[in-house]
Amino acid sequence: MSLTEEFLVSKARQISKELGEPDWLREMRERSARLFFKLDMPEHARHVKVDFESLEYFSPAEKAEKLEELPQEIRETLEALGIPEEEMEMLAGMQVQVDSSIVYQTFSDQLKSLGVIAMPIDRAIREHEDLVRSYFARLAGPEENRILALHYALWAGGTFIYVPEGVEVPFPVSALFVMRSLPIAQADHTIVVAEEGAKVHYIEGCSAPSYIREALHYGVTEVWAYPGAEVRITTMQNWANHVINLPTKRGVAMSRAKIEWVESLMGSKHTAVRPVIHLRGEGSSARNVGLSFVKGEERHDAGVVIRHLAPNTKSQVISKSVAKDRGSTNFYGKVEIVQGAKGSSGFVQCDSLLLSPEASSETIPALRSDEIDSELGHEAYVGKVAEDKLFYLMSRGLSEEEAITMIVLGFFEPVVRDIPFEYANEIKKLIELSIKGM
């Protein structure tokens, strides 16, 4: 197969038709398909090699009414993300996407009565078209780069969450994304909108079982936090080591709103991600907390861009990464305070731990303030596991592996404490497994 404009445009039309989309979406898909050939890779992912021609872009999966009806392999993958089936039933709203389709969804009546919308985005387009349309592609557009162009041409699946004014969603809303068919390119599109004073916690888990060969994940997440709203997003990613992961994440916080992004990233051949959060309203704040673990030849180029556009805005970025074998983990932390954003402050902390001499880590801070009455801070640390710590634990009878695992888990603790228990426990297990056989 060769990836021609003609092919891409017809693929975009085919997807739009299969999903029964309105014209504006079909037109956006077609326009984006053409843009793909004119645009470059995103700046932070210039060096990522993607074999676009070998990927399968739309792969619908069978829907299921009950969790038990899902194929065994999918259920196992879900378990591996840290949620046993009985827990899934208890979640307020949740959905499972396999490849390009949402295959399972639940949505509690309690949420419905609160006026909350939490559903697959294709369904939301059918049932709440104007609402979705007013938020779709507003924070990240197809004209920005070729990954976004491809996304808006071929996206399928994802979640739409809308929380009305003053409503606090009592349980996390969650979505799980699994890649099964190979070689798949998964492009989910998620929008979270919290109206004034609303509160919501959205948890997304992404996984690909290890037998996947080449795969691409290029989802988009757009987050809107209106005045006084609090949005928390927890992203758990556990990718097989042939997945290229190029997600786009954008958020905007109005006055006194809070956006908190907690991200755990394990595996993937190459991840390049640069979430952008705009603190648009006075007194708004952002907290971006991430942990990353690479092994083998894996590479993570993570980072964050936070722009302080209003007075008294606050941001905090914490990145903790561990590299094993020849793994490479890099973090680019850009925080900007514009002139007039008086009384604002931003702080970036990046710590890395290297478990082997061939592992590498780099931190690139880019802090800039055009406002005198503001504060920016940065702390970075790259270190090895100290011999004295290792000896202390080994002298208590722990093996070298067990001791390193404990030190690594301790290192990640400031991030893991922000992650719900079941997920955190699964991360711990994954780290234990990854350290085994050193």
Added chain:
Amino acid sequence: MLRLEGLRVRVEDREIIKGADLEVQGGQVHLIIGPNGSGKSTLALAVAGHPAYEVVGGKILFEGRDITSLPPDERAKRGIFLAFQNPVEIEGLKMVDYLAKLIEKRTGEKPLTPLREHMVEFVIEKLGPYLEALGFNEEFLDREINVGFSGGEKKKFEILQMFALRPKLAILDEPDSGVDVDSLNVIGRLLYRALQEGITLLLITHTGGLYRHLKVDRVHVMYDGRIVASGGGDLFERIQESGFEVVIR
């Protein structure tokens, strides 16, 4: 139980232990005393197997077996425990998780689930009386290993780990330094209890603070990398009175 034969230990490029001979019998309390820099801590770390403390001559025998080239975790499994003079901080590692792991290592038993409440329950079930005797409450179990501990808390936490592991031989490197009188008495009482529970004690100390709590069987004086004198409890008293000159010459 422990026998050092002509032990020579090098740290970086310096030989610190220059042929030490020592024998500690099971069920006894032995003291190693000596001026600063005589090699006492080096001896303790070498017996525990610190990789930076290279044995360049002689042997370490434990229960008749040569353990000189064993890694530290193997020595611990055979029943050697070292209470550090300066325990390291391990950020993010919670006491409760760590203690549960040590207990699991020894007994093979595990908490019901990794939920905090089950972990705490498990640790209290196994170590309750010791936690209480050392003055550690449940809140303490949420703290990170040695992070922000006072001098006394660090020393007491070392003692707690000893009871979690129940070694055959506990080497305690200055468990009495930098602690207040109350903590010292607590540590003394618990060392007496350890002895009653069958743990052989090898104490490195400067002061007589713990001496009062324990009936010391044997005192060894270390000077310039060698054990220069050994004797009964009276040796300690003589040195307390007249200084190390009594035995060094």
